[in-house]
Amino acid sequence: MNSINKISGAEAVIRSLIEEGVDLIYGYPGGAIMPIYDELYKFQDKLNHVLTRHEQGATHAAQGFSRVSGKVGVVMATSGPGATNLVTGIADAQIDSTPMVCITGQVASHLLGSDAFQETDIIGISTPVTKWNCQVTKAEDIPKVLAKAFYIAKSGRPGPVLIDITKDAQFELFNYNYQKCNSIRSYNPISTCSDDLYDKASEMINDSKKPFIVFGQGVILGNAESEFKKFIEKTGIPSAWTILGLSALPTDHYLNVGMVGMHGNYGPNVLTNECDLLIAVGMRFDDRVTGNLNTYAKQAKIIHLEIDPAEIDKNVKCDIALLGDVKSTLPKLTKLVNNNTHDKWLKTFSDYYKIEYDKVIHNEINPTKIGLTMAEVIKEINVATDGNAVIVTDVGQHQMVACRYAKFNDSKSNVTSGGLGTMGFALPAALGAKMGAPEREVVAVIGDGGYQMTIQELGTIFQTGSAVKIVVLNNDFLGMVRQWQQMFFEKRYASTELINPDFVMIAKGYNIEANKVSKRSELTLAVKKMIESKKPYFLEVKVEKEDNVFPMIPTGASVSDIRLE
Amino acid sequence: MSDKISTFTVSIYSENNIGLLNRISAIFLKRHINIESLTTSQSEIENIFRFVIVVNVSEIMIQRIIKQINKQIEVISSFYHKNEETIYLETALYKVKSKSLFSEKHIQKIIKKSQANIVTVSPDYFVIEKTGWREETEKLYKELEPYGLLQFVRSGRISVSKEPMNISNLLGLNTDK
Numbered sequence: 157m158n159s160i161n162k163i164s165g166a167e168a169v170i171r172s173l174i175e176e177g178v179d180l181i182y183g184y185p186g187g188a189i190m191p192i193y194d195e196l197y198k199f200q201d202k203l204n205h206v207l208t209r210h211e212q213g214a215t216h217a218a219q220g221f222s223r224v225s226g227k228v229g230v231v232m233a234t235s236g237p238g239a240t241n242l243v244t245g246i247a248d249a250q251i252d253s254t255p256m257v258c259i260t261g262q263v264a265s266h267l268l269g270s271d272a273f274q275e276t277d278i279i280g281i282s283t284p285v286t287k288w289n290c291q292v293t294k295a296e297d298i299p300k301v302l303a304k305a306f307y308i309a310k311s312g313r314p315g316p317v318l319i320d321i322t323k324d325a326q327f328e329l330f331n332y333n334y335q336k337c338n339s340i341r342s343y344n345p346i347s348t349c350s351d352d353l354y355d356k357a358s359e360m361i362n363d364s365k366k367p368f369i370v371f372g373q374g375v376i377l378g379n380a381e382s383e384f385k386k387f388i389e390k391t392g393i394p395s396a397w398t399i400l401g402l403s404a405l406p407t408d409h410y411l412n413v414g415m416v417g418m419h420g421n422y423g424p425n426v427l428t429n430e431c432d433l434l435i436a437v438g439m440r441f442d443d444r445v446t447g448n449l450n451t452y453a454k455q456a457k458i459i460h461l462e463i464d465p466a467e468i469d470k471n472v473k474c475d476i477a478l479l480g481d482v483k484s485t486l487p488k489l490t491k492l493v494n495n496n497t498h499d500k501w502l503k504t505f506s507d508y509y510k511i512e513y514d515k516v517i518h519n520e521i522n523p524t525k526i527g528l529t530m531a532e533v534i535k536e537i538n539v540a541t542d543g544n545a546v547i548v549t550d551v552g553q554h555q556m557v558a559c560r561y562a563k564f565n566d567s568k569s570n571v572t573s574g575g576l577g578t579m580g581f582a583l584p585a586a587l588g589a590k591m592g593a594p595e596r597e598v599v600a601v602i603g604d605g606g607y608q609m610t611i612q613e614l615g616t617i618f619q620t621g622s623a624v625k626i627v628v629l630n631n632d633f634l635g636m637v638r639q640w641q642q643m644f645f646e647k648r649y650a651s652t653e654l655i656n657p658d659f660v661m662i663a664k665g666y667n668i669e670a671n672k673v674s675k676r677s678e679l680t681l682a683v684k685k686m687i688e689s690k691k692p693y694f695l696e697v698k699v700e701k702e703d704n705v706f707p708m709i710p711t712g713a714s715v716s717d718i719r720l721e
Numbered sequence: 722m723s724d725k726i727s728t729f730t731v732s733i734y735s736e737n738n739i740g741l742l743n744r745i746s747a748i749f750l751k752r753h754i755n756i757e758s759l760t761t762s763q764s765e766i767e768n769i770f771r772f773v774i775v776v777n778v779s780e781i782m783i784q785r786i787i788k789q790i791n792k793q794i795e796v797i798s799s800f801y802h803k804n805e806e807t808i809y810l811e812t813a814l815y816k817v818k819s820k821s822l823f824s825e826k827h828i829q830k831i832i833k834k835s836q837a838n839i840v841t842v843s844p845d846y847f848v849i850e851k852t853g854w855r856e857e858t859e860k861l862y863k864e865l866e867p868y869g870l871l872q873f874v875r876s877g878r879i880s881v882s883k884e885p886m887n888i889s890n891l892l893g894l895n896t897d898k
Contacts, residue, residue, distance in 0.1 A: 284747045466788035
């Protein structure tokens with residue numbers, strides 16, 4: 157406990173953040189949050205504030221920071237437009253379970269409800285997309301509300317929290333006293349279940365001839381990578397990942413059979429409908445994973461390991477739900493199951509992989525056509541970084557290709573907007589990732605569409621000097637939408653073609669070294685040069701205009717009806 | 722469990738905090754579900770609030786909704802019940818011209834028969850109160866309508882469950898006072 161005599165609410169905000177171990181904030185100042193920024197000025201030796209070029213950029217940067225570091229991302233913005241600009245990033249953090257604390261300034265409490273300058277009901281607006289939010293109108297409430305905010309953001313299933321502080325509360329003097337929060341009587345972050353469920357689940361696993369695991373981000377959020385590996389290695393069960401589970405298990409692990417879902421691998425999707433036991437580990441059966449629910453794994457028994465009771469039976473009804481953090485539930489299960497191997501069943505996955513390799517993968521990573529493919533760029537990044545980089549992706553074709561072909565040795569290496577599919581996510585998230593893991597190589601892979609949604613964050617990268625490597629895969633199209641128009645709307649390319657600016661010149665305008673390649677012969681060297689740079693670096697790769705991502709499960713189709721062409 | 726739509730009473734025990742009503746109604750809004758009635762009040766436990774919400778949905782949907790409600794930080798616990806599992810009532814007020822009370826003998830019979838109470842009488846109007854099930858307050862509405870209703874209002878459902886909800890146990894409180 158830290159007791160200091162009479163300080164302002166604004167100073168209390170800063171002191172509370174320091175108590176929570178925060179040393180980095182992304183934000184943007186403005187009228188209603190000026191007292192807090194004034195305190196930030198005084199505490200700049202303890203708290204690094206990164207001025208993004210837009211509040212949305214601040215949220216994505218905080219997300220990128222959190223996803224690689226496991227810490228809570230902190231964002232600050234002013235009232236009104238500052239606060240509303242946070243909403244996309246907050247919604248993204250909510251659906252992808254990213255711990256984040258946003259602090260917004262608000263008009264003075266006597267002006268609330270008067271349509272004052274830059275007043276907006278950010279509590280009302282952010283309610284459906286926050287794990288918790290709270291408006292503070294008295295300085296004395298600031299320490300306890302912030303303590304609660306951090307506890308809620310990071311405990312249980314993590315998520316974003318927004319604290320709205322009126323300007324008068326920021327000015328008000330009070331006796332500051334900080335106490336960390338470890339429990340809230342109405343909040344139970346981690347549910348548990350009875351031991352006999354573990355016995356039943358282990359029997360099911362021991363009896364299964366064709367078991368299959370789909371793992372999600374729960375493994376990463378629970379820091380349960382080694383517990384997960386022990387479990388699968390003991391049971392010998394083929395394991396596939398959801399897009400947010402990517403990198404929890406090294407991509408070259410012998411039991412890693414690839415990605416499930418709309419643009420996932422052939423085998424894992426088809427065999428979802430052939431396994432006799434599906435074990436879902438820290439994942440939530442998103443519709444992009446399951447395709448048509450009426451034909452999803454109907455033949456299989458289902459065990460669901462999950463921290464959030466609201467996810468149980470939400471989309472897919474399970475036979476056994478093991479509630480809790482996978483960090484503790486997996487070892488309990490590992491202890492009970494038999495040592496096993498499933499060589500023949502595992503081989504079925506490699507048989508399907510061969511089909512996919514011949515039909516799709518080979519042509520993507522070793523193309524013979526003139527135009528460059530997105531996959532060969534990812535292959536070059538794999539080579540140049542040895543699979544040790546953090547890859548940050550935006551949303552669209554490049555994202556699916558990057559996730560399909562990127563190699564990862566370490567966890568917390570894949571940062572992408574999964575649930576919300578937020579274009580514009582990658583550039584600021586890559587900045588945050590680089591600041592969250594400065595010793596690691598961070599490569600942002602972005603499409604030409606999404607890049608231009610938050611392109612102004614080049615300014616933040618320039619100003620911070622963060623050595624982010626930016627690769628724009630430019631096909632002069634909103635490629636994923638164009639692919640759907642080609643496949644399902646008879647090539648009516650409504651508003652998907654882009655006339656793009658000179659990206660190299662823009663990057664150079666921000667004093668960022670930049671290069672552009674459009675020939676295969678130049679690619680390897682260009683990627684190598686980028687990775688070797690110790691500074692921020694921009695590389696534009698002109699790729700084939702009308703390439704499609706395959707395999708693909710069309711919307712509403714069954715996972716086993718995945719198309720290879 | 723069926724997809725059949727039926728009436729469910731949702732009981733929510735929560736902290737008494739600003740904004741929680743918005744958070745709970747947003748759960749229904751997100752799923753495009755209309756709230757038939759909503760009542761909030763103090764519960765049997767000090768400083769614990771109780772919401773009673775009536776909705777018409779399938780049992781599968783109400784189970785999902787309950788889980789989403791339970792997930793809210795300031796919710797202690799929530800439950801759903803079918804009509805037969807609860808004791809429930811609504812209160813209705815009917816404002817009628819005083820003239821009708823004296824000129825129409827029949828109206829007095831209606832009031833007596835329906836076991837409604839006259840709350841107040843003034844030279845211009847009188848107010849009748851009726852507590853009961855929806856069908857009963859509606860029946861009285863229909864009976865009084867021909868005499869000219871000046872105003873009519875009905876409260877949301879209030880309900881207690883037949884089975885205990887054990888909120889005190891959840892909170893670790895001892896209620897054996």
